[in-house]
Amino acid sequence: MLAQIDVEFREQILNDYQGVSECQVCDKPDYLVPIREVAFSFFQESGFPTLKNEDWKYTPVKRYLNEPFEVDQEDTNTIAPADAPYFGKQLPGYKIVMINGRFDPEQSELPDSSQCTIAPIIDVLREPTVKERLSKSRNYGANPFLAMNTALFTKGIYIHIPKNVKIDHPIHLVHYAGGEQKQFNITKNIFVVEEGGEAEIIESYYHSGHAPVSFRNSATEILVEPNATLHHIKLQKAHSNLRMVEHTEVEQKQDSLYNNYTFTLPGMNFVRNNLNLDINGSNIESHMYGLYLTNENQLVDNHTLVNHREPDCESNQLYKGILTDRSRAVFNGKVYVHSIAQKTNAFQQNNNILFSDDAAIYSKPQLEIFADDVKCSHGSTIGQLDDEALFYLRARGLSKADAQSMLVNAFAFDVTEKLVDEEIKAMLNEEIDKVMTGVIS
């Protein structure tokens, strides 16, 4: 099935696997070897997903992969330009610099090591928490990129927040991409927040645009232990030469809270987010907020899966989309409530505005419920700005662009207001204004 992609690229993948499995100097713990083997043989069998895969029905990845990519080149020379204007640069906090997936401690500003452990993933493979995360069985069928990731990863970051530690500032991960060649980078990250801990992790992305296209295949495994809290914010804005598939697996234990905010803004050519939540304890609260504002020929695809395994939990999804130009977006949410997960409250909402007849939105909110004493609902809308509201604003002297961006900001407000961080809110509002000014509906 791998025959679907460029010969050189395929060669690269096979070589890379050989490199990973035969590497003499690398740490290869016993538990990981069969996991990698299973993942790779699955990936070889299935290849990259096609439109026939129900989870990729509207997402033709082939066109984004059709390049002679170099897979995970060892490249220690590239340094992140200090003045790179990535989205979220002004935000205060600790900074972790990742260059094509490789952790660069020199450019990073790390918290005190008494607060938490931060290390390259490849150095901590024998940590019990890492072993436990990596040993979880995953549904590769729904995302063959994940199989590829597990089989081939050598880069990525491990963040561990010890028991009862509350990190004083947000930890900001900045992913730099690009090199001299077209690159395909594989990153595996693991975040663990131990019992009673609390942290905020922000992710930003950067691609200079001068460098050739690069593809990011990233998978993040997260564990939120009892009573712990994790705020996870993704600011997905970078040059169109960056394409990416980000897979996030979260396991939550009782009484924990996980908040995910995913903002995808104009720029990146192709973004696919998979967010899978495993609600594995009682009294868990989870929120997933998404906002995608797309232009030109962007394709943004958000897939979520919330698995309610235990009673008395609450999950809440709110995804809003604004589509302009020739862009396309996909929202696919699924809530699965097992029969013992009584008294589950699960909500799912997806609202979209289309600004162009060339744009397309595919929304598929799904519920699978096996318990009777639950409150589960979902809603999905697709529409446009209210003409009367526009007229009201125009009648009060606002230009069309101003009126439009004011209304779009109001539409996005439901999502942005959920942010605690005022600075990020302001950044997003400004960005929306900037984008909407150019849009003629």
Add this chain to the structure above:
Amino acid sequence: MRTENEIIDDFTTREYEHGFVTDIDMDILPPGLNEEVVAFISAKKEEPEWLLEWRMKGYQAFLKSKMPEWQNFKAPDVDFQGISYYAAPKDQPKYDSLDEVDPELLRTYERLGIPLEEQKLLAGVAVDAVFDSVSIATTYKEELGKLGIIFCSMSEAVKNHPELVRKYLGTVVPYSDNIYASLNSAVFSDGSFVYIPEGVRCPMELSTYFRINAQNTGQFERTLIIAEKDSYVSYLEGCTAPQRDENQLHAAVVELVAMEGAEIKYSTVQNWFPGDEEGKGGIYNFVTKRGICKGDRSKISWTQVETGSSITWKYPSVILKGDDSVGEFYSVAVTKGKQIADTGTKINHIGKNTKSRIISKGISAGYSNNSYRGLVQIGKGAHKARNFTQCDSLLIGNRCGAHTFPYIESRNKTAMLEHEATTSKIGEDQIFYLNQRGIDPEKAVALIVNGYAKEVLSKLPMEFAVEAKKLLALTLEGSVG
């Protein structure tokens, strides 16, 4: 299922073995499916050459099709070679008097309030002279004839109105649509044909019940309804009473064509045998139903109450081609025991200002699984298209499942779509309230469920609605507690 090659092999080896080439007198074909069988059915029905060719195309498409795998249940292995594809209508009633009929069945009839004579008809008992269904039917037919309405069996239509059948057959559900539609195209036995001429408003609800020779149309029914410009027709299918049927697989095809300003209302009440406690032996109801709003301002409305069958798998759909056309889908699906329902609708908005409304109510009890699967698609040219979808699920007990799989796609910026779905259970407070007022829990549930399904039931023709209400209550009996 057997592979294509096996079927072909079988065909080639069987060809000379039996040699039933033109044995027109035969009443029942031995089980098996091949080109000869298709040719035999066509010959037996004295069909014109074009229809035989069309059937053959359907058969070829069937051979090429694969079983779908996207559904939310394990599709049963149907042995297509184990089915007999032709049986002449039986003149002989099955029983001589009601005393021979299963008393359980009779009790159900009684509680549904079905008149004695009707009961006999349903149970397959010889109908005596007092109740002359033929004469009633003839009176209706005369009246319809005066208006120019054609209402007859598909076979009659092929003989008497071949030009109409040829013009519309397979235009909404092509023979290559899906494996069961292909099979139906190849071997369809009979069905109903309705033609409403321009400007005519059909004065009565049409139903297979009044069509003579309607019995034993078998498992591969084919229905075609054409409503010409500015006409109206309401069609009823099925029956609230449990139906006796020996065939397990039912793969019918229904096609509706609405011209400019025409309206077709199609209502179904389905209560086939759901199988025993283990879910064995029940009917597989795999039906392809689709309508096209061809002309401007036309309207098609599907209403269905599904309570029977071990597996119900169908998506009555509407293609909204004409500008300002309207599509509607109202559904109540009740599953209990080990029943499975995977049903919903597909609405394709193509024309401008097209509107659609989907109301689906699923009720699952026991060990059953009830899925809503729907597609709303807004094409590029469907300016100002409007859709509203609501699908609610009610769970009774925690061994059943309710699933919602909506697909919502829009390619037009002026379109407005709304979808909402909820899943809940019958509130203990609601039952308590009714208990307090002297209504026992069983009746309370029936009352609540009827209220829950009211929005759909109210769309049924009046007499039908009354029966459907009773049916809902009856179906859910014993599932509380």
